[in-house]
Amino acid sequence: MRRRWDRGIFLTAHAAGLPFEPLDLPIRGPGPRDIGDRFDDVRAWRAGWTAVPRGVRVVEAPIGGRLIGINRLPSRVAIDGWDELISVLGVRRDVETFDARLACARERAPALAEWMTRFPMRVLAAGDDWDRLVTTVLWIDREARPGSYLREIDVPGVDTKFVETHRGLLADLLEHQLPPERIDAARLRSDFAGRFGFRSKPDYVRVRLPPEHAGPFSEIAVRVDELAHAPVDAGTVIVVENEITYLALPPQPSTAVLLGGGYAARRLTPLAWLADVDLRYWGDIDTHGLAILDRLRAAFPHTRSLLMDRDTLLAHRTQFVREPSPTAERLDRLTPEESELYAALVTDAFGPSVRLEQERVRMSLAERAIHVG
Template identity: 55%
Template sequence: MTAWTTRADVVAKLRRRWDSGEFLTAYASDASLFPLEVPLRGPGPRELATDLSAAQEWAAQWRKANGVRLEYQRVGGRLIGANDLPRRVWIDEWPQLWSLLGVAAAVDDYSGLLDRTRAAAPALTAWMLAKPHEVLALAGEWDRVVATVLWIDSSAAPGTFLRQVDVPGVDTKFIERHRAVLSRLLDRQLPAHRIETDCAPADFIGRYRFRRKPQYVRYRWLDPRHRTGGFTELTVRTDEFASTPPEAESILIVENETTYLALPPTPNTVAIFGGGYALTRLDALTWLTERRVRYWGDIDTHGFAILDRLRRTFPHTESVLMDRSTLLAHETQWVQENSPTIAILDHLRPAESELYRDLVEHTFGPSVRLEQERIRYASIESALCDE
């Protein structure tokens, strides 16, 4: 009997179609699926002959089933007689289907959301019809999502900060939390010229022309004779630093903060705190092409990857203390790199490339790394001051 179709089997089959969104989309689009048929697998003649009582019990359970229409088929023969057994379930209207699945409340919620959105923002309804369960998942916040889309459409001029979105109950965290669905809806609501298609939907700020948070550069004079506005160290906006360069002949970019703070006095030199791969913000400092630029990072695969990235924009960049002799002189200070890269680096110089390859191939041991702060201070003074 376990192979014969039960009411739970029918509900499960229909539930899969509900979960796909098919039923809600059809309902909201005024498309009729009825009468809706679900075939039943029931006892055949042989099973009737061998287990008639179980077959009769199965048929009796179906006869008690509410909310569906049954189609019967005569099964049997001379030995056991003819028996009318259920062979198909038919559902004839939406209320029957909603009752069978227990989703009437969800349907009402979705219909209400769709009606309100169709009145306020009709351009969004096609997406709602295609993604009904995504709409239901946001039922408690959907009205605010739509209000946010409409506010951006009507009031967000290019260069507006997200913080300036002025919708009751909506803040920047709400926008970040619902960024994916907002992107899909804004792509349908906004005119083409309001969408920066070169930016992926994941880049919400860029795609819809909001103003990005400014980037900053932290720098300090290593020459004790120089200050900027009376300060030896400043953190400034990158765009302003790009247009107001310090009067330094040499720029030293350093990754480790403690090392950056402890650098020895060096004539006509400004040190910049790098920040790892975030040093791409330095691309805007076009005046670096006219200065001597040195980069000092960890001797590991990512250190060389960052150097390689910097050289894409500033090919004249020199490396400092990122050589084989420095590495071998500090063997007792080696640690292990957690997640080495094996990227192809096209902007390294020959000696750097050889050392990078040795690190990738574990020539000195598994994932060898020499961090900046582990290099002897005398080596730093020699590299920076004895030129």
Template identity: 50%
Template sequence: MAARRGAPGWTTWPDARAALRARWDSGDLLRARLTGRPVTPLVLPVRGPTSREAADRFGEVQDWVAGWRAARLRPARLETAALGGRLIGTNQVPKRVVLDSAEDVWTALGVAADVRRFDDLVAATEAELPAGLSWVAARPHEALAHAADWPRMLAVVEWILARGGPHVYLRQVDVPGVDTKFVEERRGVLGALLARTLPADRGDPTARPADIARRFGLRSKPELVRFRSFDPADGPYSELAVRSDELARFPFAARTVFVVENEVTYLAFPPVPGAAVVLGNGYAVSSLAALPWLGDRDVRYWGDLDTHGLRALDRLRRFLPAARSLLMDEPTLLAHRPHWSREPVPVTEHLPRLTPDEQAVFQALVRNEHGDLVRLEQERIRFSAVERAVAVARVRG
């Protein structure tokens, strides 16, 4: 506890009050109330002077005791103990602060209204969603912060349990006073409650917190694959965006597939007869895993020449091990030195699916062999170099 100025670590009433507040802030008091564990009498020990200190610093001890006597402790009470010796005699000094009832604790903290709201919240949860009590016990103050919305939040969880599923969008949740924004803004707590109540075959607890539909076992917004095909068999359209689950069943005709990251580069990509160019969108290339027929195509990946781009290539090879890279080599990097920029937060993890040449580039970037945090973004590569690389890739097949 903090010491009063001039006193060597002796507890003051503000110190004891701060210790009581810390007990409240920890959630222990509300947790005990929920579980029925008694919290009173609640004792706050008081550290005071030793007999030697009382003799050597008698005036300071008197001031310290006077401070306690002047303090407004109610509803707490102060217990004392004898201290002294031959030099100063026996004196009664503060020993502990005691709060005899829970009501005294709430009054001392000024939280009686909060406790009433918490009691109502617990009662509603016990009646409507008993499995959610474990989360309330683990995070009582977070639950209390949502007390005003708690009935609607319980209703959302109950609706999803009863009517949700992979055929239902989040927008279809129909609870009075609830809209999609309400759910999105409270997705952390709702997700925690649903994790304790959803059957094991519903929802995905490993999904990103932002992906609330998948976490709740609801229907996710469809992933679109955006591509341009230069194969006449794919029809007259210059560009298409198709749901990945539908494209998985009805593949495009092009046999060579270039996957690029930058949108303008994708739009300007040189037309290659019999090929298609797909917009990868960074780590979203994993969505291409839904297209099993890609394993039978000649896939070329072109991403930023930096550690993140090489990691995206490594991830693509998890499901397309034969995919080859394009313009992600050291000669390309060194030929574009004036166009280098800085990579804000490079990755350093092991990338086992890179070829030896790609691994050499990655390690050189990680070790800053070419300079500090070097990166070459896809859109900074000269277009003539792109045309040459695509022509070479086309010839090699």
């Protein structure tokens, strides 16, 4: 009975206005042999059932037979009404709280009432934050401008930390409150801001400019959406994942270096002008490094890998570390040599979960590879 309450079954039926279905629950009690062998214990057990909470009806049944006689012992518990049930469970305050919140929602936010009926325990679990959650949902529905930041939500007691803490619950409520055109279903629920029309924190990329670049800066950090409209004047662009490698890579004429930071494919896809340069990618030699290369080629098929080959891997055997969680996803955009290397890594041909991190590769090899082009 308590489990059914905790799952919200009783409160959902109550909120939906369904008639109460009387409960008839069996009692596992002593049998005829117990009466003969442990009569005093059985009598004490029966006496305990005389002190049941108000609203519980104990139904007795005859137990025994020819040898010990017939005795009537509790066999079932019956609860005949809603009021009796909440008294037995001791949840009257919770019921009153939920009823008040549901009545308020039917006035202020009727679109949420159906969800609340289906998930009453989540309403109660929100505690004192519930009213602010509903107010936030209504503010977003009525006041939020497309492309604004979450920081602009203007509800007393609500800040970005509140939104982050309750992101899952707010997403459920917004999906019932907002019209379909206000929800970007292509965005994952984890992308709360993008899914509900808010502007996400912009991606930045660091760029080492070609040495002949005219200007006071050798390096810039710029928003990706702005860099998309301002191509770097370079014939070659090398994308690397490790910051120290990014800084230490020797300058080359007409060559820019971009720091991918582990997210090269996602970050660089908007930079359409990369399709017109000699694009090189240098990442870790492990399953995830080759997966990033594969994803980058989805946007820029002409991308060439740099020092991500079998010879480079085997030349650094003493530098191997273990990849924490290798992937075995299908990669269709690798060259035959890269695919062979990927298969060997997946099958542990070189050892268990082998990884050669970019910063462990000798820099002299990088200089040579860049010169060879």
